[in-house]
Amino acid sequence: MSGAPTRLSRLLAMVPYFLAHPGVAKTQAAADLGVTPAQLQDDLMQLWMCGLPGYSPGDLIDLDFMDRDTVDVTFSAGMDRPLRLTPAEASVLLMALRALLDMGGVVDPDAAQRAIAKIERAVGDAALGSASSTAPSPPATSADGWDGVVRDALRTHRALWLRYYSASRDAVSERTVDPIRIQAVDGQSYLEGWCRESEGVRLFRFDRIDEARLLDEPADDHAASDRGSSSLSLFGDDVESLPTVDLLIEPDVAWVVDYHLIDVVDPGADGGPLRGRMTYGSDEWLTRFLLGFGGRIRPVDAPGVGAEIHRRAQAALHAYPDVTA
Structure with missing residues (x-):
């Protein structure tokens, strides 16, 4: 059931999309x-069985898509416009967009600013109240502005x-890197x-990139099975080859x-x-x-590190004579 809201939202948006793009290729x-x-194809089959109460063939959404590479809506059952955001929903969306802008690098700043402006126009500044009263913060970037270079690499592959x-x-x-995506973590x-x-x-991490440069070669594609989990990379960029130490x-x-x-290893007692x-x-x-x-x-098992800790x-x-005297 966890995927139901996402699919429902998509189904609600599909009829207005196909009405705005008649004959669009699948x-x-x-x-x-x-x-x-x-x-x-599964969504279209599901949508084909939806419609107005009564649920006879004349009440159902009618689509022309079977045995074709394109899609046309022949009866929309009244679903001619996308759902409108409520003021509360718009406020949450605006706050999320501004938070992404503040993080820097996660979204294209220009695209996010345009989205914010469209939401404010669609819902109305008065309805948004305090959510639209403050101008969005300028996007945070790495010190030398390499964020745009990274986004260009993703966009141009x-x-x-x-x-x-x-x-x-x-x-x-x-490093030479084949970009996959941008993530926001903590x-x-x-x-x-x-x-x-x-x-x-x-x-x-963006703020640890000293320099970035696009190369005149396409990024290689890597299968999902090759990628594995990147969660460990948050703690270092070569986890598989790094040493380990036992600690008390x-x-x-x-x-x-x-x-x-x-x-x-042992929770203690x-x-x-x-x-x-x-x-x-x-x-x-x-x-x-x-x-x-x-x-x-x-x-426990790093005597060299233990000795260096003791020395330091x-x-x-000894930097405090009154303590060591």
Whole structure:
């Protein structure tokens, strides 16, 4: 049932769409409506059985689409116009569009601004109240404005060269990427793409792109089965090749497992520390990460990192003579 509202909304919009595009090819209609040709055929069959109360053949929506590559509406049963947004629905949509603009890179700013203007005109500023009283914020972009280059690569289906800062490795690398889509995660914009160097899907955060350049070659297509899950890429762009470390985590900072790539190996007992296994990028990054918790997270099987943490902690204490005296 989770897909029912989406299909219902699509069915309600289909008759006005086909009335506005008489004789449209099924392939074009499927692309415009965001479905596969097979799903479009199923929707048309479903729509063919809908109509006014009474439900005799003369009351049903009539479509000319069987054994044809095109679609025409011969009887609309009164569904001649798309449904109108209520003021409440329009307000929610406007807030969502403005939030996407604020994130930057997720949507084309010009297209979003045009959509906002159309919604406000269609519903009316008076009906929208405070939702339209504030002008939309200018879109946030990466420091050097590479957002537009990334969108151009997606739109033209071209490969992309990136100079990218990886936080997990604390290093800058150069990548050739086949763009797949743009995602918004926790208020940040990411490019999801196939990294040719890593031979897998990676997520590249917009504000960590130092430079982006379109290449004079088409982006390769990658089957969904090849893409796998890109969720791990949020924590680093080379997860499969990164080292791991076991950690003892005190209960008062156990929340860290929800925010970092840490699997709980042993939940602990009687208020003792839990044991987790963490994927990380470099010893330098791990050292800085653990120092920030003041001993409440300790490495189990990384003696070199443990010794470096001890050395830096001692050096920090010696910076305060009154404490070490």
